[in-house]
Amino acid sequence: AQSVAQPEDQVNVAEGNPLTVKCTYSVSGNPYLFWYVQYPNRGLQFLLKYITGDNLVKGSYGFEAEFNKSQTSFHLKKPSALVSDSALYFCAVRDDEGSYIPTFGRGTSLIVHP
Amino acid sequence: GAGVSQSPSNKVTEKGKDVELRCDPISGHTALYWYRQSLGQGLEFLIYFQGNSAPDKSGLPSDRFSAERTGGSVSTLTIQRTQQEDSAVYLCASSFGTGDFLFFGPGTRLTVL
Numbered sequence: 001a002q003s004v005a006q007p008e009d010q011v012n013v014a015e016g017n018p019l020t021v022k023c024t025y026s027v028s029g030n031p032y033l034f035w036y037v038q039y040p041n042r043g044l045q046f047l048l049k050y051i052t053g054d055n056l057v058k059g060s061y062g063f064e065a066e067f068n069k070s071q072t073s074f075h076l077k078k079p080s081a082l083v084s085d086s087a088l089y090f091c092a093v094r095d096d097e098g099s100y101i102p103t104f105g106r107g108t109s110l111i112v113h114p
Numbered sequence: 115g116a117g118v119s120q121s122p123s124n125k126v127t128e129k130g131k132d133v134e135l136r137c138d139p140i141s142g143h144t145a146l147y148w149y150r151q152s153l154g155q156g157l158e159f160l161i162y163f164q165g166n167s168a169p170d171k172s173g174l175p176s177d178r179f180s181a182e183r184t185g186g187s188v189s190t191l192t193i194q195r196t197q198q199e200d201s202a203v204y205l206c207a208s209s210f211g212t213g214d215f216l217f218f219g220p221g222t223r224l225t226v227l
Contacts, residue, residue, distance in 0.1 A: 009154075032213060034215055036215075036216075036218075042220070043118075043205070043218040043219055043220040043221060044205070044207075044216075044218040045218070046215040046216070046217070049215055051213070090156070090157065094213070096213075099162075099170055100145065100162065100164070100170075100213075101147070101159055101162050101170055101173075102147075102216065103159070104149070104156055104157035104159075105156055106154070106155065106156035107156050107157075
Protein backbone atom coordinates (compact mmCIF):
# COMPACT_ATOMS: atom_id res chain seq x y z
CA ALA A 1 0.00 0.00 0.00
CA GLN A 2 1.10 3.56 -0.61
CA SER A 3 0.31 6.70 1.32
CA VAL A 4 1.49 10.27 1.61
CA ALA A 5 1.17 12.81 4.40
CA GLN A 6 1.43 16.56 4.40
CA PRO A 7 1.48 17.41 8.09
CA GLU A 8 0.82 21.14 7.70
CA ASP A 9 -2.49 22.49 6.44
CA GLN A 10 -0.95 25.94 6.09
CA VAL A 11 2.52 27.44 5.93
CA ASN A 12 3.12 31.16 6.39
CA VAL A 13 6.35 32.81 5.31
CA ALA A 14 7.54 36.35 4.67
CA GLU A 15 8.56 37.33 1.17
CA GLY A 16 12.28 36.84 0.65
CA ASN A 17 12.57 34.18 3.34
CA PRO A 18 13.21 30.50 2.57
CA LEU A 19 10.20 28.21 2.53
CA THR A 20 9.69 24.52 3.21
CA VAL A 21 6.54 22.48 2.61
CA LYS A 22 6.76 19.05 4.20
CA CYS A 23 5.84 15.67 2.74
CA THR A 24 6.38 12.14 4.02
CA TYR A 25 5.44 8.93 2.27
CA SER A 26 5.04 5.21 2.70
CA VAL A 27 5.51 2.60 -0.04
CA SER A 28 6.32 -1.09 -0.31
CA GLY A 29 8.84 -0.74 -3.11
CA ASN A 30 10.60 2.32 -4.44
CA PRO A 31 8.77 5.66 -4.61
CA TYR A 32 8.01 7.86 -7.53
CA LEU A 33 7.47 11.28 -5.91
CA PHE A 34 5.85 14.39 -7.32
CA TRP A 35 4.94 17.93 -6.31
CA TYR A 36 2.08 19.83 -7.90
CA VAL A 37 0.85 23.40 -7.38
CA GLN A 38 -2.68 24.76 -7.65
CA TYR A 39 -3.01 28.51 -8.01
CA PRO A 40 -6.39 30.07 -7.14
CA ASN A 41 -9.07 29.12 -9.67
CA ARG A 42 -6.54 27.18 -11.73
CA GLY A 43 -5.87 23.51 -12.36
CA LEU A 44 -3.04 21.56 -10.80
CA GLN A 45 0.34 22.02 -12.43
CA PHE A 46 3.34 19.73 -12.21
CA LEU A 47 6.35 21.22 -10.39
CA LEU A 48 8.95 18.48 -10.11
CA LYS A 49 9.49 14.76 -9.66
CA TYR A 50 11.90 12.25 -8.22
CA ILE A 51 12.20 8.86 -9.86
CA THR A 52 15.83 7.93 -9.32
CA GLY A 53 19.24 9.57 -9.25
CA ASP A 54 20.26 12.71 -7.38
CA ASN A 55 18.40 13.26 -4.14
CA LEU A 56 18.05 16.99 -4.83
CA VAL A 57 15.58 17.65 -7.61
CA LYS A 58 15.12 21.05 -9.23
CA GLY A 59 11.83 22.08 -10.79
CA SER A 60 9.81 24.97 -12.10
CA TYR A 61 9.68 28.50 -10.64
CA GLY A 62 12.87 28.02 -8.60
CA PHE A 63 11.48 25.20 -6.47
CA GLU A 64 13.49 22.18 -5.43
CA ALA A 65 12.86 19.09 -3.33
CA GLU A 66 15.11 16.75 -1.43
CA PHE A 67 14.48 13.01 -1.38
CA ASN A 68 15.47 11.45 1.94
CA LYS A 69 15.06 7.68 1.90
CA SER A 70 15.89 7.11 5.57
CA GLN A 71 13.31 9.67 6.70
CA THR A 72 10.87 8.77 3.87
CA SER A 73 10.49 12.45 3.14
CA PHE A 74 10.33 14.64 0.06
CA HIS A 75 10.12 18.23 1.32
CA LEU A 76 9.59 21.08 -1.13
CA LYS A 77 11.88 24.07 -0.75
CA LYS A 78 12.64 27.46 -2.22
CA PRO A 79 15.48 29.72 -1.09
CA SER A 80 13.54 32.99 -1.39
CA ALA A 81 9.73 33.08 -1.38
CA LEU A 82 7.67 35.39 -3.58
CA VAL A 83 4.13 36.62 -2.90
CA SER A 84 3.18 34.98 -6.21
CA ASP A 85 4.17 31.58 -4.76
CA SER A 86 1.04 31.70 -2.60
CA ALA A 87 -0.96 28.65 -3.65
CA LEU A 88 -2.02 25.13 -2.66
CA TYR A 89 0.74 22.53 -2.92
CA PHE A 90 0.19 18.80 -3.27
CA CYS A 91 2.66 15.99 -2.77
CA ALA A 92 1.99 12.69 -4.57
CA VAL A 93 3.55 9.24 -4.49
CA ARG A 94 3.39 6.12 -6.61
CA ASP A 95 4.86 2.80 -5.56
CA ASP A 96 6.91 1.15 -8.31
CA GLU A 97 5.64 -2.21 -7.01
CA GLY A 98 2.03 -1.13 -6.85
CA SER A 99 -0.64 0.25 -9.11
CA TYR A 100 -0.28 3.04 -11.61
CA ILE A 101 -2.40 5.35 -9.49
CA PRO A 102 -0.65 8.27 -7.76
CA THR A 103 -1.86 8.96 -4.23
CA PHE A 104 -2.08 12.64 -3.32
CA GLY A 105 -1.71 14.34 0.01
CA ARG A 106 -4.37 16.64 1.45
CA GLY A 107 -2.48 19.70 0.28
CA THR A 108 -0.69 22.54 2.08
CA SER A 109 -1.73 26.13 1.63
CA LEU A 110 1.33 28.35 1.30
CA ILE A 111 0.81 32.00 2.16
CA VAL A 112 3.65 34.39 1.43
CA HIS A 113 3.28 37.75 3.16
CA PRO A 114 4.70 40.94 1.59
CA GLY B 115 -5.09 24.27 -27.15
CA ALA B 116 -2.79 21.45 -26.22
CA GLY B 117 -3.95 20.93 -22.65
CA VAL B 118 -6.55 18.73 -20.98
CA SER B 119 -10.01 20.22 -21.32
CA GLN B 120 -13.13 19.52 -19.28
CA SER B 121 -16.74 20.48 -19.73
CA PRO B 122 -18.82 21.93 -18.33
CA SER B 123 -16.72 24.15 -16.09
CA ASN B 124 -19.61 24.51 -13.67
CA LYS B 125 -22.70 22.38 -13.18
CA VAL B 126 -25.54 23.04 -10.79
CA THR B 127 -28.11 20.29 -10.52
CA GLU B 128 -30.93 19.17 -8.30
CA LYS B 129 -30.68 16.20 -6.01
CA GLY B 130 -31.73 13.05 -7.83
CA LYS B 131 -30.79 14.22 -11.32
CA ASP B 132 -28.15 12.54 -13.49
CA VAL B 133 -25.06 14.45 -14.68
CA GLU B 134 -22.37 13.80 -17.27
CA LEU B 135 -18.90 15.27 -17.05
CA ARG B 136 -16.58 15.25 -20.04
CA CYS B 137 -12.81 15.12 -20.34
CA ASP B 138 -10.68 15.60 -23.45
CA PRO B 139 -7.13 14.46 -22.69
CA ILE B 140 -3.99 15.54 -24.45
CA SER B 141 -3.71 13.81 -27.81
CA GLY B 142 -1.56 10.67 -27.60
CA HIS B 143 -1.87 10.29 -23.84
CA THR B 144 -2.84 6.69 -23.12
CA ALA B 145 -3.46 7.02 -19.39
CA LEU B 146 -6.45 8.98 -18.09
CA TYR B 147 -7.44 9.57 -14.48
CA TRP B 148 -10.46 11.00 -12.69
CA TYR B 149 -10.06 12.52 -9.23
CA ARG B 150 -12.45 14.40 -6.97
CA GLN B 151 -11.38 17.41 -4.92
CA SER B 152 -13.46 18.39 -1.93
CA LEU B 153 -12.67 21.27 0.39
CA GLY B 154 -10.05 20.18 2.88
CA GLN B 155 -10.06 16.60 1.59
CA GLY B 156 -7.28 16.65 -0.95
CA LEU B 157 -7.60 14.63 -4.13
CA GLU B 158 -9.67 11.46 -4.02
CA PHE B 159 -8.96 8.92 -6.76
CA LEU B 160 -12.02 7.74 -8.69
CA ILE B 161 -10.99 5.73 -11.76
CA TYR B 162 -8.08 5.14 -14.12
CA PHE B 163 -8.09 4.23 -17.82
CA GLN B 164 -5.30 2.73 -19.88
CA GLY B 165 -6.52 3.15 -23.42
CA ASN B 166 -10.23 2.32 -23.32
CA SER B 167 -9.89 -0.14 -20.47
CA ALA B 168 -10.40 0.68 -16.82
CA PRO B 169 -8.14 -1.70 -14.87
CA ASP B 170 -8.81 0.15 -11.64
CA LYS B 171 -12.31 1.28 -10.66
CA SER B 172 -11.64 0.92 -6.97
CA GLY B 173 -12.14 4.57 -6.19
CA LEU B 174 -15.70 4.94 -7.46
CA PRO B 175 -17.70 5.83 -4.31
CA SER B 176 -20.87 3.95 -5.24
CA ASP B 177 -22.65 2.22 -8.11
CA ARG B 178 -24.20 5.58 -8.97
CA PHE B 179 -20.83 6.50 -10.48
CA SER B 180 -19.66 5.14 -13.83
CA ALA B 181 -17.17 6.18 -16.48
CA GLU B 182 -16.20 5.25 -19.97
CA ARG B 183 -13.54 6.16 -22.47
CA THR B 184 -13.92 5.82 -26.21
CA GLY B 185 -11.34 5.78 -29.00
CA GLY B 186 -8.58 6.01 -26.45
CA SER B 187 -9.46 9.67 -26.08
CA VAL B 188 -12.57 11.33 -24.65
CA SER B 189 -13.86 10.16 -21.29
CA THR B 190 -17.24 10.69 -19.66
CA LEU B 191 -17.94 10.41 -15.94
CA THR B 192 -21.62 9.86 -15.17
CA ILE B 193 -23.22 10.33 -11.79
CA GLN B 194 -26.76 9.01 -11.48
CA ARG B 195 -29.29 10.17 -8.90
CA THR B 196 -26.96 12.85 -7.59
CA GLN B 197 -26.73 13.49 -3.87
CA GLN B 198 -25.57 16.59 -2.02
CA GLU B 199 -22.40 14.80 -0.91
CA ASP B 200 -21.43 14.50 -4.59
CA SER B 201 -20.77 18.25 -4.65
CA ALA B 202 -17.07 18.71 -5.40
CA VAL B 203 -14.63 19.64 -8.12
CA TYR B 204 -14.09 16.74 -10.50
CA LEU B 205 -10.63 16.70 -12.02
CA CYS B 206 -9.45 14.82 -15.07
CA ALA B 207 -5.78 14.18 -15.81
CA SER B 208 -3.82 12.41 -18.51
CA SER B 209 -0.28 11.21 -18.97
CA PHE B 210 1.76 9.75 -21.79
CA GLY B 211 2.89 6.84 -19.68
CA THR B 212 1.77 5.39 -16.40
CA GLY B 213 4.98 6.34 -14.61
CA ASP B 214 5.04 9.94 -15.65
CA PHE B 215 3.54 13.04 -14.11
CA LEU B 216 -0.05 14.03 -14.80
CA PHE B 217 -1.44 16.91 -16.81
CA PHE B 218 -4.62 18.13 -15.13
CA GLY B 219 -7.63 19.79 -16.64
CA PRO B 220 -9.26 22.85 -15.05
CA GLY B 221 -11.97 20.73 -13.42
CA THR B 222 -15.77 20.70 -13.32
CA ARG B 223 -17.32 22.23 -10.23
CA LEU B 224 -20.46 20.23 -9.42
CA THR B 225 -23.03 21.62 -7.03
CA VAL B 226 -25.97 19.46 -6.04
CA LEU B 227 -28.80 21.42 -4.46
